[in-house]
Amino acid sequence: xxxxxxxxxxxxxxxxxxxxxxxxxxxxxxxxxxxxxxxxxxxxxxxxxxxxxxxxxxxxxxxxxxxxxxxxxxxxxxxxxxxxxxxxxxxxxxxxxxxxxxxxxxxxxxxxxxxxxxxxxxxxxxxxxxxxx
Numbered sequence: 709x710x711x712x713x714x715x716x717x718x719x720x721x722x723x724x725x726x727x728x729x730x731x732x733x734x735x736x737x738x739x740x741x742x743x744x745x746x747x748x749x750x751x752x753x754x755x756x757x758x759x760x761x762x763x764x765x766x767x768x769x770x771x772x773x774x775x776x777x778x779x780x781x782x783x784x785x786x787x788x789x790x791x792x793x794x795x796x797x798x799x800x801x802x803x804x805x806x807x808x809x810x811x812x813x814x815x816x817x818x819x820x821x822x823x824x825x826x827x828x829x830x831x832x833x834x835x836x837x838x839x840x841x
Contacts, residue, residue: 716751717792718761719832720768720780724749726831727762734811734828735794735836747771754794791827791835799824799840 721727728750731737737752737760747767751758765782772779796802806813806828816825826838 713757714759715757716759716761718763719830719834720763720765720782721832722765723831724762724764728752730830731760731762734806734809735838745771789834791837793837793839795839795841797840799826799838802826802838802840 719727728739731752732739737754740751740753740758742749742751742758742761747763747770749761749763749768752760752762769779803813803815803826806826811828814827816827817823818825822841824840826840828836828838830836
């Protein structure tokens, strides 16, 4: 029973609105349907897949504890997770967009792979890698 794709990752945050705004307004994901899960949050979509789930720390923790589901503890930055990567098209348009929004980024050109990488950080300290081939 092989895996087929990465479905989503969950961002735990104290500010669900700022986190939603970042993923929607900076990298262009779309806010969409989210099931009533018993705690506040958002689902952000890439095409028809809700790739990023956002939950508020306290309410998500209380909800999960009631269900007996373990919850990640807060740590410095993202602990063992270094970054999440997305593929995109038109690196220059994204660079212009990031500069317009005053979002700091680091550019890495991998010439042998014909790849431009842009690294940015979300409001919670999660590093994102945006790849353009």
